[in-house]
Amino acid sequence: MAISSALIKEFSVICGKENVLTEEVDRMSYSYDAAVLTPVVPALVVSPPAQEELGKTVKLAYDNDLPITIRGSGTNLSGGVIPEQGDGLVILTNKLNRILEINKEDLYAVVEPGVITAQFAAVVAGHGLFYPPDPGSQAVSTLGGNVAMNAGGLRGLKYGVTKDYVMGMEIFDYRGELVKTGSRTVKCVTGYNMAGLMSCSEGTLGIFSNIIFKLVPPPKASKAMMAVYADINKASETVAGIIAAHIVPCTLEILDQNCIKHVEAYTKAGMPLEAAAILLIEVDGGHAQMVEEDTVNVIEICKKCGATDVRIARNAEEKNTLWEARRNALPALARAKPTTVLEDATVPRSKIPAMVAAVNEIAKKYALDIGTFGHAGDGNLHPTILCDRRNKEEFHRVEAAVDEIFDVALKLQGTLSGEHGIGMAKAKWMEKETNRATIEFSKNLRRALDPKYLFNAGKKVL
Amino acid sequence: MSEQTNSLRNVRQLASMLHELDDMLVSCMRCGICQSVCPIYGATMREADVARGKIALLENLANSMIADAEGVNAKLNRCLLCGSCQKNCPSGVNSLDIFLRARGIVTGYMGLSPVKKIIFRGLLVRPGLFNIFLEISGKFQGLFLKDANTTLGTSCSSLLRPVVGDRHFPALAKEPFHAQLSSLDTPAGASGLRIAFFPGCVSDKLFPNVPAAMLTVMQKHEVGVYMPPDQGCCGIPALASGDRKTYDALVRRNVELFCAGSFDYLITPCATCAATIKEIWPKLLEGHSEKIREKIGLLQKKTIDVSAFLVDVLKVPLPASSREGKRITYHDACHLKKSLGVSEQPRVLLNGLPGWQLVEMPEADRCCGCGGSFSLFHYDLSSQIGQRKRDNIVSVRPDAVATGCPACMMQIMDMLSHNNDHIPVKHVIELYAETL
Structure with a gap:
């Protein structure tokens, strides 16, 4: 560890000794996130106890040229919080976990970045309101992390993703100065839309101090159903048919054959093993009658498009059973082999059958077990490669397969990542999806806001 | 170099x-x-x-x-x-x-720390000596204990502070359960069932009312009881401290002791003992002979929590649940709910208690922070976690707290006592026995 003891002492003066971790056993546990990548042990870990100390910590680190990685719960899937090489500093946000305001008249909330997503959603629900973004890691992910990665989830099609709920924020710049953007109002055109720029910035532009989130009224009724298909093209036609009928389900999920097979092996719940795909559809809205009408129409569309079976949940218990298949998709796949490489290449929703077919071809070509599930309404698929990272030869095949999955997604006019982020994992692919000018533009932006290139330097744009 | x-x-x-x-x-x-x-x-x-x-x-x-x-x-x-x-x-x-x-x-x-060496290899592995040691302690504890909370029956001690810290703990029983009754061998009655009874150390030494209540219940339902003398600890404290040698010796001792009798179920009022016998014994078989392994498998199949036995096996008749009466709240012991999957049955029993209504506390299945010897070596952390449990308990204004594990009882008593809450802590089986 090359950070001087004098500098460590300065961090201790700002944050308190108990919030500065120097021991190897402590630092080592901040060397990874949920991506299957090589860990990097940080030289120092600091956990500011409040917003003011966060600003001072950033300034001290920047003045001393320490590469800075901001970390929430460390759940991201792209290596976005794996520390930088050298004297990497990790700043933890999880002590900044206060909900500062929930405003029921003006429908917004102000939070610190370390608040846990699901806990926030529960408190909001307790006030009779709704915060829709529900990333898979919501039980532990932080709101700051959600904004930094622009996290998605199952409700994207109807309710949007994290960025659609960011109204404004306060951020520390590289000098530790507090910058304000956006406001508590529905409309605000004061200055640049910097809150928009910060959403999805992956810790490369500035450090969130607090965030203003939009809240919405909760739906009053909902209905869930499951449609089974012998041909995945028909499932895709159903998705197109539902949208064309001007119905926007709150969730529209797909599981492919291999995924169904793994879920059945794990749950023995009687999944339709012969099916090529199943769709899980939920409609919601402000009026029970409207939801009923939508349900009838969706069932009709499913049948017209060739669903071999459509099941509808008549009560909460049946709804729970239907969703069991989707909830168990990742646990079932994760249990099948030691290592789970979870991708999120995303295509226009009409290209889902082409994407699934290509993924299955790639699985065959590289002799890998890949199960695919995902958000059919968003074209956001999660091809999940089941492997064992200790098997080097196999893991080379996994890497080749991932590269090829990206290639196909781009050919289908899709994108590298729908919601997991670029981080370290996909940075080298950025230019392929965009072009050189985009990379240069992004780097110029970074240099302007981070002249020493210390904010998560090895992530996002190289 | x-x-x-x-x-x-x-x-x-x-x-x-x-x-x-x-x-x-x-x-x-x-x-x-x-x-x-x-x-x-x-x-x-x-x-x-x-x-x-x-x-x-x-x-x-x-x-x-x-x-x-x-x-x-x-x-x-x-x-x-x-x-x-x-x-x-x-x-x-x-x-x-x-x-x-x-x-x-x-x-x-x-290497094992010297203190643990004395406790595990010197005492725990020799139940007779362990009992004598604690009996002597029990007789003289009055000299250095002071009442902390009379509802809970907890004490504190400035003399023992170096060992027990600032704990408020139930005093060692004047007469541990095994001194009241060293062994038992009764035939199956009308139920046609016979159980092997494993009281567990904490019940035996601190809460003898719990095993006594168990026996009352078995007698009432005409269930035969096989309780061999000189039972040893289930082994978990030694195993948790990494002392595999002591653990293996204790497992062997208990396995031989119990398999000498005939019975349909093995029952203990301690969630941790039950989970250890059912979930952990069968996983750590390396040090045992084929014969012992077979017997461990047999005991695994027969081991059941007492509330699960009453509700699922005996199917005891219970009155309909009440929305009136004194308020009782239930804490899910980790080893009952998370290890054995038992969470409904104790609630079924509590719901059927005449004069009581069951009120759920928030986070009922969140750990109380005891963790056996964890609470000895990390008391600050243990009580920080325990305080959250205490806050959840008092938030529903109960007249009593019930749980299915004597170790949780000890921890919850400590937390309530420190907050000066006068809420008695009971084992589910004690409350059920009172209704018979």
């Missing part, structure tokens, strides 16, 4: 020993979901305190990426072994198994 090479060689040896855990460690996909349920992480928010962090450290130790075995060991011991992470792990990592085995390997390498 030579000392350094020596210690490096030793760490390499430790690393190769840890490689036996490799297949279990590799299944952790680092998703971090364990953060949402780990009581220790909830209190400290330190990644090294959660299962994902500990598993990463063990992997690094096994792969010689860290040499600080002592540091890793200290982190390993910051765990309640409550099983919350295992229960909620999306990829099914057997974290309890990993941590118990890792503690054994690391302790084997570093």
Whole structure:
């Protein structure tokens, strides 16, 4: 560890000794996130106890040229919080976990970045309101992390993703100065839309101090159903048919054959093993009658498009059973082999059958077990490669397969990542999806806001 | 220099020993979901305190990426072994198994602390001597204990502070259960069933009313009881401290003792003992002969929690649940709910208590923070976690708290007593026995 003891002492003066971790056993546990990548042990870990100390910590680190990685719960899937090489500093946000305001008249909330997503959603629900973004890691992910990665989830099609709920924020710049953007109002055109720029910035532009989130009224009724298909093209036609009928389900999920097979092996719940795909559809809205009408129409569309079976949940218990298949998709796949490489290449929703077919071809070509599930309404698929990272030869095949999955997604006019982020994992692919000018533009932006290139330097744009 | 090479060689040896855990460690996909349920992480928010962090450290130790075995060991011991992470792990990592085995390997390498050596190898493994030691302590404890809370029956002690800290604890029973009744062998009555009865150390020494209530209940329902004398500890305190030798000896002793009798079910009022016999004994078979292994398998099949026995096997008749009467709230012992999957049955019994209504506390299944000897070595952390349990309990204004584990009873009493709450803590079976 090359950070001087004098500098460590300065961090201790700002944050308190108990919030500065120097021991190897402590630092080592901040060397990874949920991506299957090589860990990097940080030289120092600091956990500011409040917003003011966060600003001072950033300034001290920047003045001393320490590469800075901001970390929430460390759940991201792209290596976005794996520390930088050298004297990497990790700043933890999880002590900044206060909900500062929930405003029921003006429908917004102000939070610190370390608040846990699901806990926030529960408190909001307790006030009779709704915060829709529900990333898979919501039980532990932080709101700051959600904004930094622009996290998605199952409700994207109807309710949007994290960025659609960011109204404004306060951020520390590289000098530790507090910058304000956006406001508590529905409309605000004061200055640049910097809150928009910060959403999805992956810790490369500035450090969130607090965030203003939009809240919405909760739906009053909902209905869930499951449609089974012998041909995945028909499932895709159903998705197109539902949208064309001007119905926007709150969730529209797909599981492919291999995924169904793994879920059945794990749950023995009687999944339709012969099916090529199943769709899980939920409609919601402000009026029970409207939801009923939508349900009838969706069932009709499913049948017209060739669903071999459509099941509808008549009560909460049946709804729970239907969703069991989707909830168990990742646990079932994760249990099948030691290592789970979870991708999120995303295509226009009409290209889902082409994407699934290509993924299955790639699985065959590289002799890998890949199960695919995902958000059919968003074209956001999660091809999940089941492997064992200790098997080097196999893991080379996994890497080749991932590269090829990206290639196909781009050919289908899709994108590298729908919601997991670029981080370290996909940075080298950025230019392929965009072009050189985009990379240069992004780097110029970074240099302007981070002249020493210390904010998560090895992530996002190289 | 030579000392350094020596210690490096030793760490390499430790690393190769840890490689036996490799297949279990590799299944952790680092998703971090364990953060949402780990009581220790909830209190400290330190990644090294959660299962994902500990598993990463063990992997690094096994792969010689860290040499600080002592540091890793200290982190390993910051765990309640409550099983919350295992229960909620999306990829099914057997974290309890990993941590118990890792503690054994690391302790084997570093050696057992002298205090633990005296307790486990000197006393625990010899139930007779252990009992005499505690009986003498019980007789003289009045000299240095002071009442802390009369509703709870807890005491505190400034003289014992170096050992027990600022704990408010139930005094050792004047007469432990085994002194009241050393053994029992009664035939199956009208029920046609016979149980083997394992009271467990905490019940025996601190809460003799609990095993006494068990026997009242069995007698009433005409269930025969086989209770062999000189029972040993189930072994979990030794195993949790990495003392595999003592653990194996205790398991062997109890297995031989119980398998000498005939019975349909093995019952204990202690959630931790039940989970140890049913879930842990069958997982750690390496040190045992084929014969003992078979017997462990047999006992595993027969072991059942007492409330599950009453509700699922005996199907005892119960009055309809009431919305009136005194308020009782229930704490899910980790080893009952997370290890054995028993959470409905105790509630069924409590719902049927005449004159009581069951009110659910928030986070009823969140660990109370006891963790056996964890609370001795990490009392600050243990009471920080316990305080959250206490706050959840008092938030529903109960007239009593019930649970299915004497260790949880001890911890909850300590927490309530420190907050000067006058809420009695009872085992479910005590309350049920009162209705007979």
